[in-house]
Amino acid sequence: MPERTHGFRIDEQKCRGHLACMRACPTQAIRVTDGKARLLPQFCVDCGICLTACPSGAIGAITQSFAELDKFKYKVAVPSPVLFAQFPVGITPARTILGLKALGFDAVWDFTVELALVNRAILDYVEEWNGPFPVLSISCPVIVRLIQVMYPAMIDQLLRLQPPRELAGRELKRKYSEELGLHPDEIAAVYITPCQAKTISILKPAEGVKSNLDGAIGISDVYNDIVALTKDLEKKETVAPPKGPACSVEMLRWAISKGQGNTLRRHRYMSVTGLSNVIQVFEDIYKGKLRNIEYLECDACWGGCIGGNLTVDNIYVTLSKIHRLWSDLPNTDPRVDAEVERRYPIEDFSLKGEVMPRATGKNTGGLKERVKRIKTEEAVNKMLPGLDCGLCGAPTCKTFANDVAAGHASQDDCVMLSGKRLKALQAMYHRKGEESTPEGGG
Amino acid sequence: MAEELLRKTYEVHGRDFDKAGENATEIKRVLKELNIDSMLVHRAVVIAFEAEMNVVMYATKGTITFILTEEAIELEIADEGPGIEDLEMALTEGFSTATNEMREMGFGFGMGLPNIRKNADDFDLTSEVGAGTTVSTKVRLESNA
Ligand SMILES: Nc1ncnc2c1ncn2[C@@H]1O[C@H](COP(=O)(O)OP(=O)(O)O)[C@@H](O)[C@H]1O
Ligand SMILES: [Mg+2]
Numbered sequence: 001m002p003e004r005t006h007g008f009r010i011d012e013q014k015c016r017g018h019l020a021c022m023r024a025c026p027t028q029a030i031r032v033t034d035g036k037a038r039l040l041p042q043f044c045v046d047c048g049i050c051l052t053a054c055p056s057g058a059i060g061a062i063t064q065s066f067a068e069l070d071k072f073k074y075k076v077a078v079p080s081p082v083l084f085a086q087f088p089v090g091i092t093p094a095r096t097i098l099g100l101k102a103l104g105f106d107a108v109w110d111f112t113v114e115l116a117l118v119n120r121a122i123l124d125y126v127e128e129w130n131g132p133f134p135v136l137s138i139s140c141p142v143i144v145r146l147i148q149v150m151y152p153a154m155i156d157q158l159l160r161l162q163p164p165r166e167l168a169g170r171e172l173k174r175k176y177s178e179e180l181g182l183h184p185d186e187i188a189a190v191y192i193t194p195c196q197a198k199t200i201s202i203l204k205p206a207e208g209v210k211s212n213l214d215g216a217i218g219i220s221d222v223y224n225d226i227v228a229l230t231k232d233l234e235k236k237e238t239v240a241p242p243k244g245p246a247c248s249v250e251m252l253r254w255a256i257s258k259g260q261g262n263t264l265r266r267h268r269y270m271s272v273t274g275l276s277n278v279i280q281v282f283e284d285i286y287k288g289k290l291r292n293i294e295y296l297e298c299d300a301c302w303g304g305c306i307g308g309n310l311t312v313d314n315i316y317v318t319l320s321k322i323h324r325l326w327s328d329l330p331n332t333d334p335r336v337d338a339e340v341e342r343r344y345p346i347e348d349f350s351l352k353g354e355v356m357p358r359a360t361g362k363n364t365g366g367l368k369e370r371v372k373r374i375k376t377e378e379a380v381n382k383m384l385p386g387l388d389c390g391l392c393g394a395p396t397c398k399t400f401a402n403d404v405a406a407g408h409a410s411q412d413d414c415v416m417l418s419g420k421r422l423k424a425l426q427a428m429y430h431r432k433g434e435e436s437t438p439e440g441g442g
Numbered sequence: 443m444a445e446e447l448l449r450k451t452y453e454v455h456g457r458d459f460d461k462a463g464e465n466a467t468e469i470k471r472v473l474k475e476l477n478i479d480s481m482l483v484h485r486a487v488v489i490a491f492e493a494e495m496n497v498v499m500y501a502t503k504g505t506i507t508f509i510l511t512e513e514a515i516e517l518e519i520a521d522e523g524p525g526i527e528d529l530e531m532a533l534t535e536g537f538s539t540a541t542n543e544m545r546e547m548g549f550g551f552g553m554g555l556p557n558i559r560k561n562a563d564d565f566d567l568t569s570e571v572g573a574g575t576t577v578s579t580k581v582r583l584e585s586n587a
Binding site for chain 1: 447448463464467470472474475476477478480483491510512583
């Protein structure tokens with residue numbers, strides 16, 4: 001069931017065979033055959049760029065709904081720090097928490113402590129690590145998948161620590177099952193997520209073990225309700241915002257992909273955001289460069305998680321809100337420090353399971369066969385125009401040559417090599433033009 | 443003789459530090475695509491990279507010939523350059539005639555040739571002063587040394 005393992009679905013009915021998604025995909029995971037986009041799930045890293053690129057609204061994120069959570073006795077929201085930075089003045093983190101509760105959550109888990117624990121664990125990890133360098137952050141599921149698919153040689157460099165959200169899931173189940181006398185399985189830990197990639201990382205973790213979280217709901221799915229509900233709450237006046245930490249400077253730093261910069265102050269640290277930038281840096285690492293960097297924090301979204309595709313505002317507005325929040329928050333909180341001191345020595349933060357290279361089907365057959373495939377690919381590539389026009393249904397001439405060598409495409413699919421292909425395309429796309437109405441757009 | 447499956451030749455230009463290492467990277471890409479064991483890829487890439495760097499640093503120009511047979515990854519790096527006077531000395535760990543400028547770029551710690559020898563199953567170094575240097579190596583596909 002490849003569909004279940006990815007955060008997206010292409011709606012065949014709505015797809016009009018524009019090549020936008022195919023061209024935008026950073027891992028060449030989309031082909032367009034017979035006028036319809038098709039996903040090659042083994043190459044998909046769940047980045048969501050196709051979703052934004054599609055002019056027909058044919059690609060949708062797989063999301064979860066509140067109804068799916070009904071089977072749980074106690075529901076706990078675990079909001080990404082990005083959530084707190086979405087709202088207008090007046091809807092403070094404390095009020096946001098009230099809003100989540102009004103939405104139907106029994107509790108809201110602020111993971112400031114787990115974040116501080118992980119920051120500390122990362123410092124120890126980096127100081128004990130003997131290489132290869134740089135150590136790569138694991139928090140962004142797209143980056144983990146990118147490494148599985150395109151840079152399997154770098155898997156050993158992935159930080160083998162659980163992200164804070166996973167530790168939060170574990171701790172809140174421990175705490176509430178003890179306090180309420182419930183079985184941990186009766187408690188739902190629900191991440192309020194800035195992107196669908198984290199949803200899929202919870203439903204289908206890359207490291208192959210069960211997540212400590214039970215699901216995820218997009219920030220954009222709760223935003224309007226929280227705004228409306230907090231307005232009502234304001235009128236009631238009776239409900240006091242909760243005491244204790246709600247969001248923190250460290251949480252916000254994490255949300256803009258600068259989470260470890262502070263912790264690793266005395267170490268060589270680098271932060272990269274935006275998938276194309278990350279790929280550029282990974283290419284350098286692959287070539288043996290950047291070995292002097294000890295820790296690389298990397299996020300697929302531009303600007304960090306605040307750029308996630310389930311957020312509400314653009315990153316600059318969000319950054320400005322973070323700036324404002326920042327000034328209201330204390331730099332340190334003695335209660336958090338005390339919790340960290342208590343929990344750090346007794347908890348295990350290591351990643352459960354192993355991240356393995358993704359089987360992409362490229363590596364099948366014996367050595368002779370593989371050499372033959374490479375030679376065919378090179379021979380086909382030489383005949384191609386190198387225009388990357390995409391009319392064959394593959395994003396680049398090189399990818400097409402690869403497809404032909406693997407037997408997935410015929411070289412007659414290139415319009416430069418076969419007049420038949422051009423005729424077929426004219427028939428297919430012309431007829432479509434007549435069918436669609438002017439307001440169809442795109 | 444084992445059957446030759448693939449042969450590629452790359453040109454290397456002396457002093458071109460900007461492009462230095464690109465051929466080794468290309469060889470790595472091909473070996474990876476062929477799903478060769480990553481330990482073997484690593485050894486071949488160290489050889490290709492160090493030898494390529496030596497051409498860039500010390501010679502005028504050269505070629506890297508990469509041959510894959512059913513039995514081994516063969517790499518031959520031949521250059522036109524000053525040659526090496528004392529081969530024993532050049533193969534000593536830590537011996538280097540690299541300039542300070544090269545060291546600042548992160549090269550020239552005298553470990554290149556020793557590491558090439560260490561990573562190769564078969565190793566041969568020949569040189570003629572005033573003419574050039576040739577490094578020939580084999581990494582056997584069966585080996586795990
Ligand atoms: N291709 C070459 N042409 C001329 N001299 C070379 C060549 N390769 C190596 N040498 C000489 O051998 C020395 C040792 O080489 P190597 O072990 O690679 O260390 P390094 O390059 O760090 O100096 C070099 O400093 C140089 O004097
Ligand atoms: Mg050298």
